[in-house]
Amino acid sequence: MCPPSQLTSTSGPAPSSRVYNENVPQSPVSQAAFDHASSILAPSILSHSMRVYLYAKALAEHSGSIYATNLTKHDLLFTACLFHDIGTTDEYDGSQRFEVEGGDAAVKHLSRFDISEMDKHDVWTAIACHTSPQIAERIGELSKLVRVAVITDFGLKSSAWDVLVPLREQLEKELARAEIEKVLGDVVVEQAKRRPEKAPMASWPGVMYKAHLVEPEWSGVNKMF
Structure with a gap:
């Protein structure tokens, strides 16, 4: 596997290719998901997405989830984690909020493989709802895994905090945070500035855009991140 081409960008330091080689599942579905996501995601968002995957994987293993024990289901978990912020890229900067664009992108990716409609819908839901507290945690098992992993990476406690927090030091050493909060917040707001319809009032993009x-002169991490 070749290192992602964008890892030389100014959006954060480049993790070594070893980190990816050791952690990306070797199945065709997951390899293709990584190859695509790593070619277009900002480096800090790619590192965040990999940390989210590793948190979600650890939680799935801890709970004995089918998303840890079944290869096909694990591909879904990996794809959902790697694509959960892919709607922030220029390639998927459509008219819908970035979470929905990301869900659509994941379904398009999975449609290249022998994946059931139900499984594709579960991935779409996990991505589209990952910024929706109290909904993502209950709408489905995959959605819960992704949501808990995302909030863990941003330092928010959940019922799985004690399980996942011991991983933080090592993950952030190998996959540096690289100002992820500012990078992610800024790109979501920039998309909304170009297309305000991408930031509905009652959404996470909406409150950050507001x-x-x-x-507008504030230059730090968005105060509603």
Whole structure:
């Protein structure tokens, strides 16, 4: 596997290819998902997505989830984690909020393989709902795994905190945070500035866009991140 071409960008330091070689599942579905995501995601968002996967994997293994024990289901977990922020890229900067664009991108990817419609829908739901607290945790098992992993990476406690927090030091050493909060927040707001319809009022992009409009000169991490 070749290192992602974008890893030389200024959006963060480049993890070694060893980190990816050791952690990306070797199945065709997951390899293709990584190859695509790593070619277009900002480096800090790619590292975040990999940390999310590793948190979700650890939680699935801890709970004995089918997403850990079944290869096909594990491909779904990996794809959902790697694509959960892919809607922030120029390639998937459509008219819908970035979470929905990411879900659609994942379904398009999985449609290249022998994946059932139900499984594709579960991946779509996990991505589309990952910024929706109290909904993602209950709408499905895959959605819960992705949501808990995402909030863990941003330092928010959940019922799985004690299981996952011991991983943080090592993961952040190998996959540096690289100002992920600012990078991710800024790109979501920039998309909303170009297309306000991507930031509905009651959505996570919407509240961040509103914070930007209230204080456009602010240069730090979005205050509603």
